[in-house]
Amino acid sequence: xxxxxxxxxxxxxxxxxxxxxxxxxxxxxxxxxxxxxxxxxxxxxxxxxxxxxxxxxxxxxxxxxxxxxxxxxxxxxxxxxxxxxxxxxxxxxxxxxxxxxxxxxxxxxxxxxxxxxxxxxxxxxxxxxxxxxxxxxxxxxxxxxxxxxxxxxxxxxxxxxxxxxxxxxxxxxxxxxxxxxxxxxxxxxxxxxxxxxxxxxxxxxx
Numbered sequence: 001x002x003x004x005x006x007x008x009x010x011x012x013x014x015x016x017x018x019x020x021x022x023x024x025x026x027x028x029x030x031x032x033x034x035x036x037x038x039x040x041x042x043x044x045x046x047x048x049x050x051x052x053x054x055x056x057x058x059x060x061x062x063x064x065x066x067x068x069x070x071x072x073x074x075x076x077x078x079x080x081x082x083x084x085x086x087x088x089x090x091x092x093x094x095x096x097x098x099x100x101x102x103x104x105x106x107x108x109x110x111x112x113x114x115x116x117x118x119x120x121x122x123x124x125x126x127x128x129x130x131x132x133x134x135x136x137x138x139x140x141x142x143x144x145x146x147x148x149x150x151x152x153x154x155x156x157x158x159x160x161x162x163x164x165x166x167x168x169x170x171x172x173x174x175x176x177x178x179x180x181x182x183x184x185x186x187x188x189x190x191x192x193x194x195x196x197x198x199x200x201x202x203x204x205x206x
Contacts (some may be wrong), residue, residue, distance in 0.1 A: 013044035032079025054082045079169035113139045122152040122161035
């Protein structure tokens with residue numbers, strides 16, 4: 001029998017003593033950042049209460065609460081939500097375990113290409129190559145395979161457009177692209193990019 005005043009389909013609120021454990025259970029299985037609003041809906045509590053639980057867990061895992069040691073994992077905020085991640089000081093150990101000693105850091109070429117896409121998105125490979133002055137096909141494939149960029153439609157010419165993903169925001173530990181450093185003014189504008197591409201096309205046809 002339903003509790004007095006409850007309606008069919010309503011979510012019963014998780015008891016206060018179980019909120020932290022319930023939140024941990026959700027964070028463990030989440031494959032993308034968990035928002036406070038989404039967590040609140042599942043737990044049947046107010047969003048502010050869900051946010052408070054997430055913040056409390058983050059401080060606990062970081063060892064900020066008196067008498068509690070830091071953990072090997074943290075609750076990290078990024079891409080508009082929260083998720084469990086390994087503590088930064090153990091990154092090398094985790095990489096060694098996951099990939100057997102091979103580095104998973106992005107190359108300088110990949111970082112430069114990713115920066116251009118982040119600031120000029122959506123953008124084609126041709127425009128990225130024009131800015132960097134080198135072919136970026138292989139680098140773009142690598143970034144796409146890592147989930148840092150994704151296809152975002154195409155131009156009338158048929159050229160694919162690329163943009164950054166939620167995983168990219170997590171990679172930088174930011175909530176939105178608005179938090180990127182103001183480097184865009186140092187990149188060519190759309191007109192300049194078009195002129196660069198036209199010049200490149202002319203050279204290739206000579």
